[in-house]
Amino acid sequence: MATFPRTSSLAFVAVLLTLGCTSNPTPHPGLSDTAQPDAYVPSGDAQRNVCANLGGQWSDDDEVCTEVDQGFDANAGAAQPPEGPPAADIVGLDVTGAAGDYAFTVIIASDDVDCEHYTDWWEVVLVDGTLVYREVQLHPHVDEQPFTRTGGHLAIAEDALVLVRAHFHPDGYVGVAWVGSVKDGFTAARISAQFAGDLDEADPLPPACTP
Numbered sequence: 001m002a003t004f005p006r007t008s009s010l011a012f013v014a015v016l017l018t019l020g021c022t023s024n025p026t027p028h029p030g031l032s033d034t035a036q037p038d039a040y041v042p043s044g045d046a047q048r049n050v051c052a053n054l055g056g057q058w059s060d061d062d063e064v065c066t067e068v069d070q071g072f073d074a075n076a077g078a079a080q081p082p083e084g085p086p087a088a089d090i091v092g093l094d095v096t097g098a099a100g101d102y103a104f105t106v107i108i109a110s111d112d113v114d115c116e117h118y119t120d121w122w123e124v125v126l127v128d129g130t131l132v133y134r135e136v137q138l139h140p141h142v143d144e145q146p147f148t149r150t151g152g153h154l155a156i157a158e159d160a161l162v163l164v165r166a167h168f169h170p171d172g173y174v175g176v177a178w179v180g181s182v183k184d185g186f187t188a189a190r191i192s193a194q195f196a197g198d199l200d201e202a203d204p205l206p207p208a209c210t211p
């Protein structure tokens with residue numbers, strides 16, 4: 001079972017929610033602070049340590065890890081910049097269970113507008129690009145921001161290095177992801193949208209969107 005520091009970090013969440021959403025006057029409109037459990041957001045110090053262990057560079061301004069040197073960005077182009085197209089940001093993460101049978105709970109803040117612009121899935125990917133888990137979304141979450149989802153029975157080891165990210169239709173893997181392991185903890189990170197980019201055509205894919 002992953003144990004993260006329970007230090008209050010609403011300021012950190014607030015910073016994350018402002019990233020990557022220049023198309024909207026107010027990034028991620030309709031966000032509610034009450035929908036962001038503190039328990040799902042490791043403290044800044046904890047994330048900074050994870051970032052260092054991953055060979056990344058911690059940004060004090062954005063409170064996010066960049067330039068992770070663990071294969072996520074290898075031959076995949078530059079990481080997503082702090083500002084860009086509409087985004088789907090992972091703003092909280094919690095892991096429960098035991099090795100070989102973990103449940104991941106994610107909080108996603110995204111610039112959903114309609115079926116043409118929305119978060120259509122979130123997923124867990126190994127550092128070698130193997131898709132471990134994907135949960136598709138059947139409709140946009142315009143009035144539910146951020147929204148929380150849980151996926152279970154992930155057959156990974158506690159020290160397996162994974163990437164947790166969301167996919168925004170039609171722009172792709174844009175936004176803040178999380179990297180790390182159950183054993184050593186996770187940190188918010190900006191990872192190249194091209195990492196394991198071929199997974200955007202892998203099953204399961206979402207069915208027709210329901211407004």
